[in-house]
Amino acid sequence: MSDGTTLLVILGAALATFATRAGGHLVLSRFRSIHPRVEAGLNAVPAAVLTTIVAPAAFNGGVAELGALAVAALASLRFGMTTLFAAGAVTLIGLRALGL
Amino acid sequence: MNQEIRDGLRAAVPVIISAAPFGVLFGALAVDNGLSVFEAVTMSATVFAGASQMVGIELFGQSIAPWLIVFSVFAVNFRHVLYSAAIGRRMVSFTPLQKGLSFFLLTDPQFAIAEARYEAGHRLTFRWYATSGLALYVFWIAETWLGALFGRLLPDSHALGLDFLLTIYFLGLVMSFRKRALWLPVVLASSVASIIAFNVVGSPWHVSLGALAGILVAAAAPLEGVREDEANEGRADA
Numbered sequence: 572m573s574d575g576t577t578l579l580v581i582l583g584a585a586l587a588t589f590a591t592r593a594g595g596h597l598v599l600s601r602f603r604s605i606h607p608r609v610e611a612g613l614n615a616v617p618a619a620v621l622t623t624i625v626a627p628a629a630f631n632g633g634v635a636e637l638g639a640l641a642v643a644a645l646a647s648l649r650f651g652m653t654t655l656f657a658a659g660a661v662t663l664i665g666l667r668a669l670g671l
Numbered sequence: 672m673n674q675e676i677r678d679g680l681r682a683a684v685p686v687i688i689s690a691a692p693f694g695v696l697f698g699a700l701a702v703d704n705g706l707s708v709f710e711a712v713t714m715s716a717t718v719f720a721g722a723s724q725m726v727g728i729e730l731f732g733q734s735i736a737p738w739l740i741v742f743s744v745f746a747v748n749f750r751h752v753l754y755s756a757a758i759g760r761r762m763v764s765f766t767p768l769q770k771g772l773s774f775f776l777l778t779d780p781q782f783a784i785a786e787a788r789y790e791a792g793h794r795l796t797f798r799w800y801a802t803s804g805l806a807l808y809v810f811w812i813a814e815t816w817l818g819a820l821f822g823r824l825l826p827d828s829h830a831l832g833l834d835f836l837l838t839i840y841f842l843g844l845v846m847s848f849r850k851r852a853l854w855l856p857v858v859l860a861s862s863v864a865s866i867i868a869f870n871v872v873g874s875p876w877h878v879s880l881g882a883l884a885g886i887l888v889a890a891a892a893p894l895e896g897v898r899e900d901e902a903n904e905g906r907a908d909a
Binding site for chain 2: 576577578579580581582583584585587588589590591592593594595596597598599600605607608609611612613614615616617618619620621622623624625626627628629630631632636639640643644647648652653655656659660663664667668
């Protein structure tokens, strides 16, 4: 692929990405009020989307990965983001160092 | 320093740490797939969406029609339509120009920390959003540049757990939403659907399909959590 084409593809990809990021709001803001079922669905978006990144990784993970997630989940009940992240990362590195 | 700016930086730190390996990895892989350092950095600065950038450079390495690469990036990023619709409702005090910049910066972690900010009882301000978003943006570009220059010198990334850090981070965010209505049914539905989709249809569709399952569960559930007057108001206009 020539240099000019590569840059054009990159800019095309940038425009396509921006369209997805602005598009959802532009479409939704056309409606004056939001139906409660749509509202309930939108409130579920963050947990639903983020779960789809975690669940398959956990399902396909080994002892070290599952151990790290379990420790992080437990830590999340008491502590904030930085602490639970550090606890999970240390568990992961430790278990992998043990060859698990 | 202004409180909103300080809070924005604080929210950005764990994201920057966990995303750093991916920025470096992207830069290294991009050059490995035939992009110049300038092209790799330009891609991070204009697309600013890690997973889709990985897909993009993977396709650059093969002889694939240019429009198909653009379409693949679009497909991988389609989930942002949902983020946009959800977070747009919190941007009531933003001007159109501020909204435009904010949507450009709307990555997965940016969406997550912005929703978490709102969930914690704060009003979403442009100052907070731009601070956290631009911090992620600047580091993402710098990491890409570093990776493109020094990619071959990376240490053993598996032993350092670099490949799994984002998963731990995202789990923490999922847990932060656990006080929301219908959290458990949504998480269960999305878990099962995403695992099935991941193993049957393949990545990246497990994200859209899995999320859809959780959203449908929330939308179809009885409207008990909603105040009666709100529900009536919604129905009258629907």
